[in-house]
Amino acid sequence: MRKKIEFLVIGSGIAGLTYALKVAEAGKVLIVTKSKADETATKYAQGGIAAVMYTPDTYNKHIEDTLIAGDFLSDEKIVRMTITESTKRVKELIEWGTKFDRNENGEFNLGKEGGHSENRVLHHKDSTGLEIERALLDKIIHHPNIEIWENHFTIDIITQHHLGEVVKRSSKNIRCFGAYVLDPKTGQVHTVLAKKTMLATGGIGNLYQSTTNPEIATGDGIAMVYRAKGMVEKMEFIQFHPTSLYNPGEKPAFLISEAVRGFGGILKTAEGVSFMEKYDSRGSLAPRDIVARAIDNELKVSGDNCVYLDCRHLNANSLILNFPKIYAKCLSIGINITKEMIPVVPSAHYSCGGIKVDEFGRSSIANLYASGECSSTGLHGANRLASNSLLESIVFSHSASLDALKDYDSIPYEQQVPDWNAEGAVLNEEMILITQSTKELQSIMSNYVGIVRSNLRLTRALDRLKIIYRETEDLYEKSIISVEICELRNLINVAHLVLKMALQRKESRGLHYSIDYPPKKQ
Secondary structure, three states, rough: OEEEEEEEOOOOOOHHHHHHHOOOOOOEEEEOOOOOOOOHHHHHHOOOOOOOOOOOOOOHHHHHHHHHHHHOOOHHHHHHHHHOHHHHHHHHHHOOOOOOOEEOOEEOEEOOOOOOOOOOOEOOOOHHHHHHHHHHHHHHHHHOOOOOOOOOOHHHHHHHHHOOOOOOOOOOOOOOOEEEEEEEEOOOEEEEEEEEEEEEOOOOHHHHHOOOOOOOOOHHHHHHHHHHHOOEEEOEEEOOOOOOOOOOOOOOOOOOOHHHOOOOOOOEEEOEEOOOOHOOOOOOOOOOHHHHHHHOOOOOOOOOEEEEEEOOOOOOHHHHHHHHHHHHHHHHHOOOOOOEEEEEEEEEEOOEEEOOOOOEOOOOEEHHHHHOOHOOOOOOOOOOOOOHHHHHHHHHHHHHHHHHHHHHHHHOOOOOOOOOOOOOOOOOHHHHHHHHHHHHHHHHHHOOOHHHHHHOHHHHHHHHHHHHHHHHHHHHHEEEHHHHHHHHHHHHHHHHHHHHHHOOOOOOOEEEEEEOOOOOOO
């Protein structure tokens, strides 16, 4: 099937839905999502969204906190733009129906998280992302100009490569014409032609054995742009959330929000000794990269499987009221957080790098935008400040919509795009091969490319990755197309980018910590 649409959106989290709502006022929108529409990283975001709402907070304070957390590798112009728009964009979410917690005076009940100098995190108990997703989807579903294809997988964006042209990675003339989209139920690959395409495909967490990301986070958008010779950057900066619930075998790992530490929770050893003060004067409220490395070191020294988050000293009723989801989850595995410490370990959580975009969300490929975790805007630098990611999504989806609406009407559909060619593909024993290769890839990344790295580990990982890459490409060429083979291929592409960029960075900076390059003394 061939379909023509003005605006194609790939992904249904906060970034994709925000953009879709804004451009739908001008033309028809198709949202393609690989699972159910609400199965996104947004849905799992517990902590909240950071924005300057009241004094004594100021934009300059939020800007400074962001630059410090990013180890001064952020683009200051982008940081300033994002933070100064925070109030306006959050108010828009509220107008769209999002309900944030308020105190008895009707003011927003703002939380504080690691790296923040003021209380500025708006939240809905400990299910903020779920509430935002609910409000946005409600508007999307009732919009006459928006169509959603659930359980459809985008194989590749369509560019000149599919017309037989050879384009170099440095070329400034690459254009996006739409995407090839697989319906796994029928096996049919649809050719979707679009004037403007938005990638909002989320993160890369499933590169690792333990991640807080949903199973759909396989780096699809980043891999698509890389294959199309687009610009990708800063993939070495992968944030490990310091506190996921230690519950072996559970996927995704259940997140114990940083807001719990902001509420007063303290990280301790199995013996009940607070340890973060040894690593940072901010204690348990230090930025995530520092906390994750501290926990990693404590576990290596002690040999324990986990550390603990102690909330026993906090008011039990307030704790349960503010974190009902966390309380219920822990209780379901036999832990009463008002009386017992919570076992926690770091898990892969967020990619600070991705598809390089400008202030309007424009990628290096014409008519192709990216927003949310799959993009690299320059906001996060070497480490994302807590709760800045949801904010980044709404700011850049807004600016991308403004840019897309300026000229979409004058862009012709590319008539020469061929339909998907599956000649020569046959069924084989691919599932067992895909499963095994995925496990092997995740093991390599978890053991060699984790919180603490070295040139030796990275080089060893790259050598092993080359073998899996060759095997997978051979399988891809011969197999009938499936979601599983495409996801593995995407993960391998993204793993290559992480390794390549990690080896190129000859310093320890933010989330990239190498024992070969000890950090300079401050």
